Amino acid sequence: MKLLIIPSWYSSPAMPVLGSVFREQAEALAARGVDVAVLYTEVNNKFRGSGITVQNVNGVATYKYFRPNLTPKWERGRAFQRRLMMHRLYRRLEREWGRPDVINLRSSLQGDEAVSLAKWENLPLFFMEHSSFVVTEGAGSAAQKRLFATMDAAAVNACVGSTLYEVMAPHKETRIIPDFVDGERFSILPQEKGENAPFLFAAMGQLRPIKGYDMLIEAFAKLRGLTDRPIRLHIAGAGDERERLQKLIDRLGIGEDCRLVGAVPREQVPAFMNACDCFICSSRREMLSCVLHECAACGKPAIGTMCGGPQDIITDETGLLVPVDDPCAMAAAMLRMLDGAPKYDPEVIRASILERFSVETVCGQLVRACEDAIAMLNAKC
Numbered sequence: 001m002k003l004l005i006i007p008s009w010y011s012s013p014a015m016p017v018l019g020s021v022f023r024e025q026a027e028a029l030a031a032r033g034v035d036v037a038v039l040y041t042e043v044n045n046k047f048r049g050s051g052i053t054v055q056n057v058n059g060v061a062t063y064k065y066f067r068p069n070l071t072p073k074w075e076r077g078r079a080f081q082r083r084l085m086m087h088r089l090y091r092r093l094e095r096e097w098g099r100p101d102v103i104n105l106r107s108s109l110q111g112d113e114a115v116s117l118a119k120w121e122n123l124p125l126f127f128m129e130h131s132s133f134v135v136t137e138g139a140g141s142a143a144q145k146r147l148f149a150t151m152d153a154a155a156v157n158a159c160v161g162s163t164l165y166e167v168m169a170p171h172k173e174t175r176i177i178p179d180f181v182d183g184e185r186f187s188i189l190p191q192e193k194g195e196n197a198p199f200l201f202a203a204m205g206q207l208r209p210i211k212g213y214d215m216l217i218e219a220f221a222k223l224r225g226l227t228d229r230p231i232r233l234h235i236a237g238a239g240d241e242r243e244r245l246q247k248l249i250d251r252l253g254i255g256e257d258c259r260l261v262g263a264v265p266r267e268q269v270p271a272f273m274n275a276c277d278c279f280i281c282s283s284r285r286e287m288l289s290c291v292l293h294e295c296a297a298c299g300k301p302a303i304g305t306m307c308g309g310p311q312d313i314i315t316d317e318t319g320l321l322v323p324v325d326d327p328c329a330m331a332a333a334m335l336r337m338l339d340g341a342p343k344y345d346p347e348v349i350r351a352s353i354l355e356r357f358s359v360e361t362v363c364g365q366l367v368r369a370c371e372d373a374i375a376m377l378n379a380k381c
Helices: 020-031 075-096 108-121 142-153 162-168 213-224 242-252 266-275 290-297 327-343 346-357 359-380
Strands: 002-007 035-043 051-057 060-067 102-106 125-129 156-159 199-204 231-236 258-262 278-281 302-305 319-322
Touching: 002 020, 002 108, 020 035, 020 060, 020 359, 035 075, 051 075, 060 075, 075 108, 102 108, 102 359, 108 125, 108 142, 125 142, 125 359, 142 162, 156 162, 156 359, 199 213, 199 266, 199 290, 199 327, 213 231, 213 242, 213 258, 213 327, 242 258, 266 290, 278 290, 278 327, 290 302, 290 346, 302 327, 319 327, 346 359
Parallel strands: 002 035, 002 102, 035 060, 102 125, 125 156, 199 231, 199 278, 231 258, 278 302, 302 319
Antiparallel strands: 051 060
């Protein structure tokens, strides 16, 4: 099977780790015998140049097309540009890589563009939603209208978790196919810590308001007033919120114990996960948290806000759930973890996550969805 993946966000010169979940799934499918290509287009005012790049990345033919945005004040103009770019890039991909059997669109943020390509080329479309926009922007919004239009055009629809499912399933049949965790890359590594070593909380993600790091920092400041134990909070990631978050840390006077450590290279993430005593997801909205998968595969207990995705991942055996945007509840959960973390069994945490979200399980679901999309188009012909 020749599978063409169209992600709505992907790595770029400005954001090299963006879309790593899509890249890793493409590589996992390629390693299991699927002929995979990725086609990605982006218009952005941050780019000074433009052009097409073609690479083979770990067995995945990767076609990217970047150019500056010619209509910065007109969002539909951005989509129109991407549509033209996508058709142009596809023609080159088909000449060099061949005609795909199926298109897999990741997120409706580029739904109009991918639907246009699939219809023009008469290719089956398997659509999978990842974005929180279709939930946060609400009923009747442009985001939901685009979502439903994409679903109507697709042969098979899926999403990564129950929060998205509740929006999509009433409109049209929808499957839940979660993001996987690589149990070989993320594993339990022995850690040597002194008896008086600080208890380390860790968080990871883009520094954006939706991630709730301002709330987490406030909760950590409250925690410092509740315990005399040495504690630390490390937040990994890059983004536009960094300056604001650092000012909050400085204002609260917790700079010695709370650090923004910057973006962690992908190959160093397992070590970052293993170094912590407890991992935290503080998001205000999360469809499915890959970092919660990864910390669990490393045997670490977690605290997550009840923002959607964490409820699909964290159980009584693996961690604690707290309300969204509640620094007092978060601080209380962190206080419980200071004594409670050693009582969690790392092997039980790891087994729980791999049973539900292993590479083999998720890749099998993705392949079946692609095969079903192909069969549905063939049945119409």
